[in-house]
Amino acid sequence: MHIHAFDQFRAHASALHRLDPRVKVLLTVGYILSNALLPDGSWLAFAAAWLLLLWSNERAHLGLGYTFKRSFVAFPFAIAAISAIFSPSGNSLAEWNLGFVTLVPTDFGVVRFFSILVRSWLSVQMAILLVTTTQFPDLIHAFEHLKAPRTLTTIIAFLYRYLFVLTDEAYRLMRAREARSAGLPGFKRGGSLFWRAKITGEMAGQLFLRSYERSDRIYNAMLARGYTGHIRTLNPHTMQHSDWLTLFFSIPVLLLIQLIGWYR
Amino acid sequence: MLLSPTPLHIPDGFLNLVISLIFWVATISMVGLAISKTNKTLGEKQIPLMGVMAAFIFAAQMLNFPVAGGTSGHFLGGALAAMVLGPWAGILVMTAVIAVQGLLFQDGGLLVMGANIFNMGILTAVIGFGLYRMVGGAKKGLRLTIAGAAAWLATMAAALLTALQLWLSGTSRLEIVLPAMLGVHILIGIGEAVITVAALAFIERTRPDLLNAEKTAASGGRGWIMAGILVSLLAVLISPLASGSPDGLERVAADLGFLGDGQASSYQILPDYTIPLLGETALSTIFAGIVGALILMGLLVLLGRSLRKAGSGK
Amino acid sequence: MPVKHPSTQQFILPDCEGDILKIEKLNFAYPDGHIALRDVSLNLCSGDKVALVGPNGAGKSTLMLHLNGILRGEGDLTIGNLPISDEQLPLIRALVGVVFQNPDDQLFSPTVFDDVAFGPLHMGLPEDEIYQRVAQALDAVQMADFGERLSHHLSMGQKKRIAIATVLSMQPQILILDEPSAGLDPRARRALINLLRELPQTMLVSTHDLHMVRELFPRMIIMDEGRVVADGPTGKLLVDATLLEAHGLEMP
Incomplete structure (x- = not known):
C-alpha cells in the first residue's frame, strides 16, 4: 500500500550507503551535538555545517538538494520559537503596538530565533540523510552494536515490522468508516464531535484487540521455531578500515566547525 | 500529510544541550528500570x-477524527498504553514509538x-496509570471517568513540561508558550480522554479478561498511586502559578541558575558556576551538562529505590 | 531441489511402522471451556503427504498447535519415538516445522534473512551453518536472492514461500502447513503447489482447497467438531458425496 512511501530509504551504491551503520549513527549524533554547541549567531559555522551536509548529499548520490527538499517537517514547530524574537535582553529594534500588547523585537532575540531555526533545520537534514542511506534493520543492528538494551531494540524491530501491517489495518478501518459516512439532504451530517471521537476510540479499541490477538499468534510462531525467551540475532556488520578512517577524519571536521563558531 | 507532527514532538535545535542531557538521563534511568521490571513480571511473552x-x-495515532475547520484530533496513547499494559510495559512501548x-520520520529530534x-x-x-490504579476495583462508571480525567491530565502535563523545557532552553518566552501550549x-486532551475511555470500554466489553482489577494491580505496585497523585x-499547581505570574517562576529559575541574561549563560545550571580554564565555551557547557546529569541521576536512583520498595511491599 | 538433513537425521526412528507421528485419543479444551479436540487419533508414516480438511472451527488449527507442543492436550502424542514433554520440546520443535496460515504472523522480523535465520539461531547452531541453512532454505523455495529484502515489501505469494523457508532452515522431518494456498492468486497458488510437490518432507496440510488435495495428497483426513470423521485414500473420500456434504464440503 502507499504506506511504503514512508520508507525513506533510497538504494544507491554510494560510499555513504556502504558505511557501517554504527559510524553513520555516531556521525549523525555528533553532527547534531555540534550544532547544539555552536553559539547563537555563528552564521559562518552554520554555513560550514551546511556545506558538509551538501557534500554528504552528493557523496550519497542523492543530488545536492535532496535533504533540503525534505527538511521542512520540523517547520510547524518554529512557531514555538517566535516568542524568542521579543526577548527582553538585547537592544530593541522596533516597537509594535497591537493595542492590547506592545511587542518589542530585539537584536538578541532575532539572532536567537534564527539560530534556533538553522540548528533545527540542519539537524533534521542530517537525520534524513541517515535514514535515506541506511536500511532501518541495519540501523537497529547499529544500536545493538552500540550496546542499546536488547529488549528495546527487539521491541523496535517488531514495531518496524508491524507498523506497516497495523497502519494498513487502521486505514482499512478508516476507509470502512468513510464508506458509511453518508449524508441526506436536510439532515445535519456527521454527528457531534463527542460522538466522532467516541467512534475513533472504539476503532482504537478494535485495533488494540486485533493487535493483542496477533501478538499471541506471533508468539506461537516464535515458539514453533524454538524461541525460549531470549531473542538472538545475527549482526553481519564488521567495521572496515574505511569505516574507522571516516570516523576519525570526521572528528577534526566537526572540531573545525566548532572553532569557526567560537572564534570568529 | 498523514504524519502531521503534533505540538509535543520537539525537533532538534529547540532545546539546549543541558536540558536535553538532563532528560536523557532521566529517560534512560526510567527505561532501564522498566526493562528490568518487565523482564521479571511479564515473562517470555513480553517481547512480541x-x-x-x-x-x-x-x-x-493515525486514527484521526475531524474536529473543526480542517484540523483533526490526534491520539497520543501514552496513558492508554500504561493502563492496559501496565506502567513499565507502557513506558517501553512509548519509548519504541x-x-x-x-x-x-524525523517526527521529533x-x-x-x-x-x-x-x-x-x-x-x-505515571499520571495515566497512577490515577487509574487508584480506582482499580471501583465501579465501571467511576473507573472510566477517572481514566478519562487521567488521560486529559496526562496530555496537559506533557504540554506543560514541554513548555517549561522550551522556556528553560531560552527558546520561548514563558508568558507566551505556556498559555499557548496549555x-x-x-482540546487535544479532551480528544485523548474520549478516545481513551471509548477504547477502554470497548476492550472491557469484548475481552474483560485483559482489564480486570487483579491484572492492573499486578502490573504496578501501590507506589504508582502515590507517584501519580x-x-x-504538581502539574495542577504549577500550571496556574506559572501562567498567573510567570515572573515568579522566572525568578525561581533565575535563582537556580537556569536563566541568565546573556546568551551563553542561559546554559548554566550550576549557580555562579565558572571554570576559569574552560571559560564560556562548548567544553564548559558539556561539563555543566554532565554535572547536572549526575545530580539528577542520584535523585532518580533514590526515586527508583523507593518505587521498588513500595512495589515489593504491596 | 532436494533438501539435505544432516544433523536431525539421527533422531529419526526405525523404518515406518506407521509412525513418524502418532496421536492417540487426544482431547483438548480451551480455558473458556470450548472443547476443540475430542479423541483424535492418527498416524503419519515417513514420507506421507496428508491433507487435513474440514469446516472452519473443526479443530484443524488446534490440532496443528499440538504437533509441536505449543498447546498440550490430554492424550498420547509421539514424534518419532519422542513423547512430547518439557525436556524433549526443543528437539521436537526442530523436528516438526509448523507454518502458520497468516504469513504476517509467521514473518515477524524486519528482513527475510533475520526470519529464516531465527529457527537455526535458536537451535544454537554455529554461524557458518546458519548462513548455509538460510541459503539452502531460500533456494528450496526459489527465493535465493531475497535475503536482504524487507518482509513488508513482499507479495502474498512471496510471503507464503518465505514462511515455508523459515521452517525449512530448521531442517524438520515433518512439515505442518495451515492453509498454504489461502489468499493466493491462481499463478501464486500454482507455484506453491509445485513447491509442495517437490519438498521431500512428511507433510500434513490443512486446507479448504480440495482441488489441491486431489492433485497433491494421496491421503486425506476429514475433521469436524473436534473429531476425525474420515481418514483414507483421497481418491475414495473425494467421490463420497454424502460424506463430504455431511461435513460442509463440496466435491471438487
Whole structure:
C-alpha cells in the first residue's frame, strides 16, 4: 500500500550507503551535538555545517538538494520559537503596538530565533540523510552494536515490522468508516464531535484487540521455531578500515566547525 | 500529510544541550528500570506483545477524527498504553514509538529524544496509570471517568513540561508558550480522554479478561498511586502559578541558575558556576551538562529505590 | 531441489511402522471451556503427504498447535519415538516445522534473512551453518536472492514461500502447513503447489482447497467438531458425496 512511501530509504551504491551503520549513527549524533554547541549567531559555522551536509548529499548520490527538499517537517514547530524574537535582553529594534500588547523585537532575540531555526533545520537534514542511506534493520543492528538494551531494540524491530501491517489495518478501518459516512439532504451530517471521537476510540479499541490477538499468534510462531525467551540475532556488520578512517577524519571536521563558531 | 507532527514532538535545535542531557538521563534511568521490571513480571511473552503494541500505538495515532475547520484530533496513547499494559510495559512501548518516529520520520529530534520520551511516554504513564490504579476495583462508571480525567491530565502535563523545557532552553518566552501550549492541549486532551475511555470500554466489553482489577494491580505496585497523585498535583499547581505570574517562576529559575541574561549563560545550571580554564565555551557547557546529569541521576536512583520498595511491599 | 538433513537425521526412528507421528485419543479444551479436540487419533508414516480438511472451527488449527507442543492436550502424542514433554520440546520443535496460515504472523522480523535465520539461531547452531541453512532454505523455495529484502515489501505469494523457508532452515522431518494456498492468486497458488510437490518432507496440510488435495495428497483426513470423521485414500473420500456434504464440503 502507499504506506511504503514512508520508507525513506533510497538504494544507491554510494560510499555513504556502504558505511557501517554504527559510524553513520555516531556521525549523525555528533553532527547534531555540534550544532547544539555552536553559539547563537555563528552564521559562518552554520554555513560550514551546511556545506558538509551538501557534500554528504552528493557523496550519497542523492543530488545536492535532496535533504533540503525534505527538511521542512520540523517547520510547524518554529512557531514555538517566535516568542524568542521579543526577548527582553538585547537592544530593541522596533516597537509594535497591537493595542492590547506592545511587542518589542530585539537584536538578541532575532539572532536567537534564527539560530534556533538553522540548528533545527540542519539537524533534521542530517537525520534524513541517515535514514535515506541506511536500511532501518541495519540501523537497529547499529544500536545493538552500540550496546542499546536488547529488549528495546527487539521491541523496535517488531514495531518496524508491524507498523506497516497495523497502519494498513487502521486505514482499512478508516476507509470502512468513510464508506458509511453518508449524508441526506436536510439532515445535519456527521454527528457531534463527542460522538466522532467516541467512534475513533472504539476503532482504537478494535485495533488494540486485533493487535493483542496477533501478538499471541506471533508468539506461537516464535515458539514453533524454538524461541525460549531470549531473542538472538545475527549482526553481519564488521567495521572496515574505511569505516574507522571516516570516523576519525570526521572528528577534526566537526572540531573545525566548532572553532569557526567560537572564534570568529 | 498523514504524519502531521503534533505540538509535543520537539525537533532538534529547540532545546539546549543541558536540558536535553538532563532528560536523557532521566529517560534512560526510567527505561532501564522498566526493562528490568518487565523482564521479571511479564515473562517470555513480553517481547512480541510489547512490539506489536508499539505498532498498535503508532497506528492508533493515525486514527484521526475531524474536529473543526480542517484540523483533526490526534491520539497520543501514552496513558492508554500504561493502563492496559501496565506502567513499565507502557513506558517501553512509548519509548519504541517515539524512537521510531524520531529516527524514521524525523517526527521529533534525536538529541532531544530523551525529553520527548519523558514527556510523552513516562510522564503520561505515571499520571495515566497512577490515577487509574487508584480506582482499580471501583465501579465501571467511576473507573472510566477517572481514566478519562487521567488521560486529559496526562496530555496537559506533557504540554506543560514541554513548555517549561522550551522556556528553560531560552527558546520561548514563558508568558507566551505556556498559555499557548496549555490552550491548544485543553482540546487535544479532551480528544485523548474520549478516545481513551471509548477504547477502554470497548476492550472491557469484548475481552474483560485483559482489564480486570487483579491484572492492573499486578502490573504496578501501590507506589504508582502515590507517584501519580504527586505528579498530577504538581502539574495542577504549577500550571496556574506559572501562567498567573510567570515572573515568579522566572525568578525561581533565575535563582537556580537556569536563566541568565546573556546568551551563553542561559546554559548554566550550576549557580555562579565558572571554570576559569574552560571559560564560556562548548567544553564548559558539556561539563555543566554532565554535572547536572549526575545530580539528577542520584535523585532518580533514590526515586527508583523507593518505587521498588513500595512495589515489593504491596 | 532436494533438501539435505544432516544433523536431525539421527533422531529419526526405525523404518515406518506407521509412525513418524502418532496421536492417540487426544482431547483438548480451551480455558473458556470450548472443547476443540475430542479423541483424535492418527498416524503419519515417513514420507506421507496428508491433507487435513474440514469446516472452519473443526479443530484443524488446534490440532496443528499440538504437533509441536505449543498447546498440550490430554492424550498420547509421539514424534518419532519422542513423547512430547518439557525436556524433549526443543528437539521436537526442530523436528516438526509448523507454518502458520497468516504469513504476517509467521514473518515477524524486519528482513527475510533475520526470519529464516531465527529457527537455526535458536537451535544454537554455529554461524557458518546458519548462513548455509538460510541459503539452502531460500533456494528450496526459489527465493535465493531475497535475503536482504524487507518482509513488508513482499507479495502474498512471496510471503507464503518465505514462511515455508523459515521452517525449512530448521531442517524438520515433518512439515505442518495451515492453509498454504489461502489468499493466493491462481499463478501464486500454482507455484506453491509445485513447491509442495517437490519438498521431500512428511507433510500434513490443512486446507479448504480440495482441488489441491486431489492433485497433491494421496491421503486425506476429514475433521469436524473436534473429531476425525474420515481418514483414507483421497481418491475414495473425494467421490463420497454424502460424506463430504455431511461435513460442509463440496466435491471438487
